[in-house]
Amino acid sequence: MKLGKHDQERLSAGFSYALLIVGATIVLFPLLWMVSTALKDPGLVFRYPPQWFPDPIMWSNFKRGWFLLAPTFGSFFLNTAKIAGLAGIGAVLSASIVAYSFARLRWTGRDFIFLLVLGSMMLPSQVTLVPHFVIYRWLGWYDTHFPLWVPYWFAGSFFVFLLRQYMMTIPHELDDAALIDGCSHFSIFWRIVLPLSKAPIATVAIFSIQWTWNDFFAPLIYLSDQYKWTVALGLRALQSSIMVDWTALMSMASLSLIPVMLIFVFAQRLFIQGIVFTGIKG
Amino acid sequence: MAHVLTLRSVAHKSSIRRQENLLGWLMASPWIIGFSIIMVGPMVFSFGLSFMDWNLLRAPVYAGFANYRKMFFEDELVFQSLKVTLYYALGSLPLGLIGSLAVAMLLNAKIKGLALFRSIYYLPAVLSGVATAQLWRFVFSPEFGLLNTVLQLFGIEGPNWLMSTTWVIPSLILMSLWHVGGSMVIYLAALQGVPTDLYEAGTIDGTGWWSRIRYITLPMISPVILFQVIMGIIGNLQAFVTVAIMTNGGPANASLFYMLHLYRQGFEYFRMGYACALAWLLFFIIMGLTLLVLRSSSAWVYYESELRGR
Numbered sequence: 085m086k087l088g089k090h091d092q093e094r095l096s097a098g099f100s101y102a103l104l105i106v107g108a109t110i111v112l113f114p115l116l117w118m119v120s121t122a123l124k125d126p127g128l129v130f131r132y133p134p135q136w137f138p139d140p141i142m143w144s145n146f147k148r149g150w151f152l153l154a155p156t157f158g159s160f161f162l163n164t165a166k167i168a169g170l171a172g173i174g175a176v177l178s179a180s181i182v183a184y185s186f187a188r189l190r191w192t193g194r195d196f197i198f199l200l201v202l203g204s205m206m207l208p209s210q211v212t213l214v215p216h217f218v219i220y221r222w223l224g225w226y227d228t229h230f231p232l233w234v235p236y237w238f239a240g241s242f243f244v245f246l247l248r249q250y251m252m253t254i255p256h257e258l259d260d261a262a263l264i265d266g267c268s269h270f271s272i273f274w275r276i277v278l279p280l281s282k283a284p285i286a287t288v289a290i291f292s293i294q295w296t297w298n299d300f301f302a303p304l305i306y307l308s309d310q311y312k313w314t315v316a317l318g319l320r321a322l323q324s325s326i327m328v329d330w331t332a333l334m335s336m337a338s339l340s341l342i343p344v345m346l347i348f349v350f351a352q353r354l355f356i357q358g359i360v361f362t363g364i365k366g
Numbered sequence: 367m368a369h370v371l372t373l374r375s376v377a378h379k380s381s382i383r384r385q386e387n388l389l390g391w392l393m394a395s396p397w398i399i400g401f402s403i404i405m406v407g408p409m410v411f412s413f414g415l416s417f418m419d420w421n422l423l424r425a426p427v428y429a430g431f432a433n434y435r436k437m438f439f440e441d442e443l444v445f446q447s448l449k450v451t452l453y454y455a456l457g458s459l460p461l462g463l464i465g466s467l468a469v470a471m472l473l474n475a476k477i478k479g480l481a482l483f484r485s486i487y488y489l490p491a492v493l494s495g496v497a498t499a500q501l502w503r504f505v506f507s508p509e510f511g512l513l514n515t516v517l518q519l520f521g522i523e524g525p526n527w528l529m530s531t532t533w534v535i536p537s538l539i540l541m542s543l544w545h546v547g548g549s550m551v552i553y554l555a556a557l558q559g560v561p562t563d564l565y566e567a568g569t570i571d572g573t574g575w576w577s578r579i580r581y582i583t584l585p586m587i588s589p590v591i592l593f594q595v596i597m598g599i600i601g602n603l604q605a606f607v608t609v610a611i612m613t614n615g616g617p618a619n620a621s622l623f624y625m626l627h628l629y630r631q632g633f634e635y636f637r638m639g640y641a642c643a644l645a646w647l648l649f650f651i652i653m654g655l656t657l658l659v660l661r662s663s664s665a666w667v668y669y670e671s672e673l674r675g676r
Contacts, residue, residue, distance in 0.1 A: 096475075097475065097477070100472045100475050100477060101477070103472055104469075104472050104473070104477070104483055107469060107472075107487070108483060108486045108487065110544075111486055111487055111489065111490060111544065111547070112486060112489075113512070114501055114502070114505050114512060114544070115489070115493075115501070117501075117505070117512050118501045118504075121504070129510065130509070130510045132510070132515070133515075134510075134515050178396040178397075178400075181393050181396065182393060182394050182396055182397040184393060185389075185390050185391075185392075185393035185394040186394065189386055189389060189390040189393065190383075190386055190387075190390065191386065191387040191388075191389075191390025191391055191394075192387060193391075194390060194394075197394060197397075197398065200401065201397065201401075204401060204405055206600075206656070207405055207409070208600075208604075208645070208648070208649045208652060209604070210604060210625065210628065210645045210648055210649065211408075211409055211412050211642075211645045211646060211649050212404070212405065212408040212409060212412060213628075213632065213641070213645060214412060214415060214632050214638050214641050214642050214645065215407075215408035215409075215411040215412045215415065215642075216404075216408055217632075217633070218411075218415075218422075218638065219408065219411075221422075235400070235404055237396070238396050238397065238399060238400025238401075238403075238404055239396040239397040239400055240400075241397070241401075244397055269386075269389055294492060297495075298493075298494055298495030298496075299495070300495060300496050300606075300607045300610070300611075301606060301607070301629075304610075304633075305629075305633050315496075316495060316496040316497075319496045319497055319500060320496055320611065323500055323503075323611070330504065333500060334500075334501070334504070337496075337497035337498075337500050337501060338497075340495075340496075340497045341493050341497055341498075344492050344493060345489070345492065345493065348485075348488075348489070348492045349485075352485060352488075356484070356488075356551055
């Protein structure tokens with residue numbers, strides 16, 4: 085039997101769907117299993133054949149996990165939210181101001197400095213690791229949250245690049261008209277350029293919040309007092325006992341994913357627009 | 367009168383220019399200050415420290431090339447960690463490239479539910495960190511883990527994954543494939559930018575799907591592939607969280623990533639000078655590999671504008 089062109093197309097579409105669904109299942113399966121484990125009776129976690137759907141559903145695992153350490157996970161979540169929030173605000177404010185300067189103002193040395201911005205994206209973070217530790221310790225910032233969010237207030241190169249590329253595409257006629265009307269550059273920035281740059285601003289905010297929320301290395305080297313710990317450190321502490329309480333650990337791990345997941349779901353259209361922009365124009 | 371007016375407007379204009387100049391520097395200053403005190407200063411400091419012996423308690427002592435000598439000739443773990451890290455990168459980089467490209471191509475075929483699939487595949491990229499590393503540690507658990515349970519359904523007895531010196535790196539590579547969504551969205555956008563008339567021309571000429579990929583798609587998106595390969599080199603060679611949480615470098619240092627070795631030297635043994643020297647070695651390796659890829663790119667990266675002579 086010979087297949088017509090139409091049948092062939094349908095066959096290949098069906099094949100694509102099958103592959104995509106298998107792939108999506110593989111991606112989601114571990115996450116679903118994590119939630120399923122979080123809700124299982126601790127005694128049934130290591131049973132074979134495994135229990136796919138938790139029965140009975142043990143919400144108490146969440147309570148146990150939450151209170152397992154002193155202070156509780158409430159404190160870890162608050163600390164992390166504070167750091168991520170401050171980092172997000174700082175990243176957006178500083179990078180958008182700097183990006184405006186590169187995209188819309190003419191000043192001597194601008195193009196050279198922008199080359200430095202591009203080059204600095206390639207600079208290695210591992211080389212500055214030890215000096216940063218030494219400097220922050222000297223400033224008295226060891227065991228405080230400052231080293232985790234203050235650097236975000238100095239306009240990260242990647243963020244500046246992303247915003248600048250976007251602001252370049254906003255028509256200059258808008259500024260010129262505003263300038264003739266006697267608007268200052270500040271009001272052009274605040275009233276025209278910023279409102280038009282929602283997508284890259286969302287991208288910068290999400291990236292900085294996501295990075296600080298998920299960060300493990302910086303909290304690991306800078307924080308020692310448990311009352312200052314972030315969620316990442318709390319999770320690590322849960323797994324470091326000899327008998328790991330897997331249901332409690334998985335309950336707190338799933339909980340820790342919720343904030344970033346919510347932000348992603350709500351802002352994803354803007355966010356994907358933003359990354360796509362960097363990836364292509366980069 | 368007209369003459370005076372022009373003069374005045376020139377003076378006015380140049381004062382506006384001066385103002386704009388000042389404002390430009392002022393608004394760019396957060397980056398300039400940050401670059402100087404967060405990047406350049408610490409890099410110089412780090413270079414200096416790499417010639418010192420310093421444990422943070424006593425004053426630093428000049429040590430000449432001792433740290434570098436130790437790194438190249440005495441510390442066997444340097445070679446081991448480099449080997450392990452390169453093994454991991456050599457596995458996860460090409461497989462990740464193929465995986466993310468394949469998913470992007472499947473999604474590019476005018477499919478219903480694109481947004482949903484894209485979100486699902488992208489999700490792990492948002493969730494990287496301690497929680498997902500712990501999840502995967504559980505997935506790889508030899509007796510009760512998800513992976514071996516599923517394999518058992520097919521009658522296959524899975525290995526010890528993270529506890530086996532042979533399987534630990536392949537396990538980590540496998541896990542890294544779970545994160546392909548991050549570069550997938552970027553490839554997808556690039557694919558959507560390939561003009562469809564190219565494919566139509568290809569279809570009329572009767573080319574098969576493989577030739578279409580090989581001669582149309584890949585060349586058209588090769589600049590994006592180049593960018594992703596470079597970012598992949600940087601990211602993979604600096605990987606840390608997964609091993610810190612999942613294996614702690616074990617078993618028998620079989621998963622001792624370079625950054626884990628550096629972390630221990632610097633922040634567990636407080637050998638600040640030595641950790642800086644280690645960081646510089648990694649820096650030069652990353653730079654070297656990046657330059658190599660960039661040099662090779664003229665052979666395989668195709669810029670549309672070149673052909674059109676723009």
